Amino acid sequence: MKIVIDMLGGDNGLKASIPAVKNFLKKNLSDEVELFLIGDENILSKEFTSNNSLHIIHTTKVVPMDADPLTAIHDNETSLMIGIKTYLENSCDAIISAGSTGALLTAATLKIKRIKGISRPALISSLPTIINGKKFVCLDLGANASNTKEELNCFATMGSIYYKAMYKEENPRVYLLNIGTEEEKGNTLTKETFALLKENTHINFKGNIESRDVMNGDADVIVTDGFTGNMFLKTIEGTAKSMSNLIKKAFKRNLLSKIGYLFSKKGINEMRETMDYKNVGGAMLVGVNGVVIKAHGSSDEIAFLSAINCAYSFVKDEIVNKIKEELASEN
Amino acid sequence: MKIVIDMLGGDNGLKASIPAVKNFLKKNLSDEVELFLIGDENILSKEFTSNNSLHIIHTTKVVPMDADPLTAIHDNETSLMIGIKTYLENSCDAIISAGSTGALLTAATLKIKRIKGISRPALISSLPTIINGKKFVCLDLGANASNTKEELNCFATMGSIYYKAMYKEENPRVYLLNIGTEEEKGNTLTKETFALLKENTHINFKGNIESRDVMNGDADVIVTDGFTGNMFLKTIEGTAKSMSNLIKKAFKRNLLSKIGYLFSKKGINEMRETMDYKNVGGAMLVGVNGVVIKAHGSSDEIAFLSAINCAYSFVKDEIVNKIKEELASEN
Numbered sequence: 001m002k003i004v005i006d007m008l009g010g011d012n013g014l015k016a017s018i019p020a021v022k023n024f025l026k027k028n029l030s031d032e033v034e035l036f037l038i039g040d041e042n043i044l045s046k047e048f049t050s051n052n053s054l055h056i057i058h059t060t061k062v063v064p065m066d067a068d069p070l071t072a073i074h075d076n077e078t079s080l081m082i083g084i085k086t087y088l089e090n091s092c093d094a095i096i097s098a099g100s101t102g103a104l105l106t107a108a109t110l111k112i113k114r115i116k117g118i119s120r121p122a123l124i125s126s127l128p129t130i131i132n133g134k135k136f137v138c139l140d141l142g143a144n145a146s147n148t149k150e151e152l153n154c155f156a157t158m159g160s161i162y163y164k165a166m167y168k169e170e171n172p173r174v175y176l177l178n179i180g181t182e183e184e185k186g187n188t189l190t191k192e193t194f195a196l197l198k199e200n201t202h203i204n205f206k207g208n209i210e211s212r213d214v215m216n217g218d219a220d221v222i223v224t225d226g227f228t229g230n231m232f233l234k235t236i237e238g239t240a241k242s243m244s245n246l247i248k249k250a251f252k253r254n255l256l257s258k259i260g261y262l263f264s265k266k267g268i269n270e271m272r273e274t275m276d277y278k279n280v281g282g283a284m285l286v287g288v289n290g291v292v293i294k295a296h297g298s299s300d301e302i303a304f305l306s307a308i309n310c311a312y313s314f315v316k317d318e319i320v321n322k323i324k325e326e327l328a329s330e331n
Numbered sequence: 332m333k334i335v336i337d338m339l340g341g342d343n344g345l346k347a348s349i350p351a352v353k354n355f356l357k358k359n360l361s362d363e364v365e366l367f368l369i370g371d372e373n374i375l376s377k378e379f380t381s382n383n384s385l386h387i388i389h390t391t392k393v394v395p396m397d398a399d400p401l402t403a404i405h406d407n408e409t410s411l412m413i414g415i416k417t418y419l420e421n422s423c424d425a426i427i428s429a430g431s432t433g434a435l436l437t438a439a440t441l442k443i444k445r446i447k448g449i450s451r452p453a454l455i456s457s458l459p460t461i462i463n464g465k466k467f468v469c470l471d472l473g474a475n476a477s478n479t480k481e482e483l484n485c486f487a488t489m490g491s492i493y494y495k496a497m498y499k500e501e502n503p504r505v506y507l508l509n510i511g512t513e514e515e516k517g518n519t520l521t522k523e524t525f526a527l528l529k530e531n532t533h534i535n536f537k538g539n540i541e542s543r544d545v546m547n548g549d550a551d552v553i554v555t556d557g558f559t560g561n562m563f564l565k566t567i568e569g570t571a572k573s574m575s576n577l578i579k580k581a582f583k584r585n586l587l588s589k590i591g592y593l594f595s596k597k598g599i600n601e602m603r604e605t606m607d608y609k610n611v612g613g614a615m616l617v618g619v620n621g622v623v624i625k626a627h628g629s630s631d632e633i634a635f636l637s638a639i640n641c642a643y644s645f646v647k648d649e650i651v652n653k654i655k656e657e658l659a660s661e662n
């Protein structure tokens with residue numbers, strides 16, 4: 001298994017990626033995994049020893065976060081574009097970057113190419129519920145600014161395969177994210193998509209779900225367009241962060257509340273961990289012909305490690321092949 | 332000032348509305364406010380004394396929550412439709428209902444009518460930030476399943492007037508809810524709306540805002556289409572509720588954490604209150620020719636009282652006239 005890692009892309013750069021890779025290497029998978037680290041050789045060669053299962057490819061240039069994706073992919077010296085080139089030249093299985101989402105998605109779609117039969121890739125990731133350990137997956141989280149009903153129908157199939165591989169569950173419950181539960185609720189897109197999903201034989205479609213109910217644990221796969229999915233994800237993120245700040249403030253109120261925190265911190269920290277997106281790892285770009293992982297731009301070492309672990313298990317679980325087979329069975 | 336109250340519509344029916352009205356009456360506004368209570372006369376007449384400033388109008392029939400709005404408005408015996416009739420016959424100023432949103436919006440739009448120049452009314456409400464006491468308002472929260480850029484531009488003007496009246500602030504900062512902050516981000520609707528908002532001389536337009544940043548307190552008015560706004564609102568609601576549940580669980584973990592709660596409960600309860608939508612009151616349907624308040628379907632007496640208080644201050648602040656004047660100044 002060959003994995004390319006853009007060590008520079010994220011807000012925290014090498015500070016996050018170096019310890020993450022070191023932790024990943026503790027798994028001792030060197031006979032199974034070959035890593036290609038893209039970044040500053042002067043620094044990386046002091047931290048890692050190049051050998052048959054670890055290669056360092058030098059660059060110090062990063063795609064700016066606000067770069068126009070179509071411009072960015074023409075600069076061949078950035079860590080992202082060197083990563084993509086390395087991926088293609090070495091027939092790699094996965095690539096991970098915490099850099100510009102738009103540039104990664106555009107480069108991956110144009111260079112690694114889409115799976116036959118898929119017109120638009122989508123970003124998918126696991127999100128927490130309030131049921132112990134239970135997660136759901138949601139797509140598209142923002143690879144697209146808008147989608148058609150046919151694209152959403154395809155997302156449902158891919159999401160279902162992803163969930164099966166990730167959580168070893170045979171018949172994941174697929175829901176359409178909407179502003180009401182009845183079939184006739186929503187805008188034109190959701191109404192027309194509902195009709196297609198009902199007829200989709202690859203999935204176990206259970207109907208519409210409202211965003212306020214997604215954390216109750218009923219849904220395994222949630223399908224939505226890229227605009228709504230991105231809005232949804234960022235609203236959860238913002239609300240969870242705001243509440244965490246309010247909790248912190250509540251405990252800092254006075255001496256009594258500080259003592260209260262000491263007594264209850266174990267549970268409180270568990271709660272924070274449940275809602276912390278760092279533990280979720282990267283989002284995968286499903287629909288392209290390889291495992292492409294977008295780590296959160298502000299990834300710290302834990303988040304970055306979790307993105308590498310995601311890439312590893314997606315390759316091991318052969319998600320890309322499974323999607324290809326399922327789509328081929330359609331024709 | 333004349334206010335009509337649909338006492339039956341909400342999930343909690345009279346259990347919420349009776350104590351709410353009683354609490355409102357403690358304000359001793361009987362020389363200023365005339366109330367029309369729509370509901371079961373047998374029960375209401377035991378709780379309230381009819382007089383010049385309080386009328387009881389009998390019905391026991393409620394619009395079912397899943398009713399088709401266009402069918403529902405043809406049943407003249409429901410508390411909602413008797414309420415609308417009472418409103419029109421007595422030239423009232425405000426009507427409040429916790430019943431079916433669709434039926435209330437449709438009835439209000441068709442019978443109370445829109446303000447001249449407004450093609451679509453919108454639901455607006457205040458939402459909490461994490462800055463002490465600071466709130467922002469957002470519209471449309473779900474009166475429409477989809478909107479045009481012209482409608483969003485009109486929402487921005489109405490939202491700004493609403494904010495000025497509600498929070499006595501001269502130049503509220505208006506933002507467009509989007510999936511990125513740059514002008515060129517988003518879908519066709521947000522891009523085209525951005526161009527219109529830049530030219531709107533009635534508002535202080537500050538650009539795009541992402542949903543994860545709305546609670547930081549920078550925005551006063553947030554504009555979005557009804558589908559996205561409803562999704563946004565319900566995502567905040569669901570995330571806040573899920574986190575509250577997790578906090579409860581964290582404190583119930585063991586004896587130590589229970590003691591911890593005793594020490595810190597004042598701060599924790601303050602936090603919960605900040606995020607509790609019961610204190611927000613009802614959403615107003617702006618754009619119709621009167622004060623129409625939709626209380627949350629699951630309103631308890633506190634939420635219902637807060638909706639009545641909203642109606643009272645919106646009439647007092649002459650919001651409807653202010654919107655009319657501002658729109659007239661355009662022509």
